[in-house]
Amino acid sequence: MRRVDDGENRASYDNLSEREREVLTLIAQGKTTAEIAGALCISPHTVQTHRDHIMEKLDLHRKAELIKYAIRKGLVDTDA
Secondary structure (H helix, E strand, C coil): CHHCCCCHHHHHCCCCHHHHHHHHHHHEEEEEEEEHHHHHCHHHHHHHHHHHHHHHHHHCCHHHHHHHHHHHCCCCCCCC
């Protein structure tokens, strides 16, 4: 995760679509695939596809890394 601290992943984050950013934020908030699908009015399969694309673009390999990334980017309030 040093890449995030060093700003190396800035270009990768900028390459995420607005929908991918929404999905990333909801994942980091602990929402399930079904909850994300319902909130965004998309299918669970589409949520999974967005998650796969996000992880590929950010070069992350586990959901835990994805959540850690979102927290470090300030996409989720850790005080709640």
